[in-house]
């Protein structure tokens with residue numbers, strides 16, 4: 068199967084390594100081309116020659132495409148999306164957030180099967196084409212025929228791609244983690260161990276309570292006890308790795324605060340729900356991003 072990877076960074080590169088393992092023909096739509104893909108996983112190393120496309124005007128629609136740029140890079144990748152997604156393409160969006168379908172909608176035609184994904188893949192890119200997958204390489208997809216096609220492509224590879232019957236709950240749970248744990252740790256510029264401090268634990272629970280309320284207003288029945296359960300797990304984690312938002316902040320790159328934090332304020336407003344703690348955190352992240360890039 069011919070598969071296009073738009074944005075082969077840490078996540079796109081890791082899943083591309085699995086697709087290479089399964090024998091698929093990969094094309095990389097890149098901003099920074101590279102000669103070969105090298106993915107290091109807990110199970111060993113995958114090496115693949117890299118066919119990097121240089122120009123969207125020379126690209127042909129592919130039956131399957133993965134979009135794995137950062138969410139705020141989607142608009143800049145639009146020429147690749149338009150060129151590589153034809154009327155029957157299955158486009159998996161491997162990005163954080165809960166609005167992947169809405170994010171790509173302006174750039175793809177109506178027939179494209181857009182499949183949002185919950186990405187669980189702690190990974191780093193050490194150089195263009197060089198990826199270290201730290202532990203899990205896992206995707207959760209919503210039920211449907213296009214998702215089943217994607218699951219089959221990754222069968223018998225190091226990536227675990229499966230269908231989540233209650234995909235919306237999985238996506239909002241990840242959003243809660245990203246918004247609350249990622250939001251607090253990006254201000255501290257550290258890993259999730261910051262949540263062991265009592266003041267941050269209190270903020271995490273307050274953020275979580277607001278997010279559960281917004282999710283429930285959106286029809287996604289998160290358990291009110293979820294923030295407490297997640298906090299207990301995060302506080303116990305040894306050697307907390309910094310999240311991708313903290314890595315971006317430390318490197319002085321723009322971060323995904325809009326899809327991880329601002330989205331909660333926006334959806335809360337739709338239901339007239341007050342989210343003062345999320346609003347304050349979003350404002351602080353936004354202000355710190357401005358000062359970091361000033």
Ligand SMILES: NC(=O)c1ccc[n+]([C@@H]2O[C@H](COP(=O)([O-])OP(=O)(O)OC[C@H]3O[C@@H](n4cnc5c(N)ncnc54)[C@H](OP(=O)(O)O)[C@@H]3O)[C@@H](O)[C@H]2O)c1
Nearest residue numbers: 074075076077078097098099136140143144162163189190
């Ligand atoms: N990394 C993690 O541990 C992790 C875990 C879970 C979820 N996620 C989520 O997964 C998504 C991808 O994150 P990531 O960490 O893989 O990001 P990343 O390593 O920064 O990779 C993004 C890739 O997109 C490329 N790109 C940017 N603009 C482009 C354009 N206009 N055309 C073509 N390619 C373009 C970048 O190219 P350059 O080489 O030029 O920069 C880079 O290869 C994000 O939503 C992130 O939050 C990440």
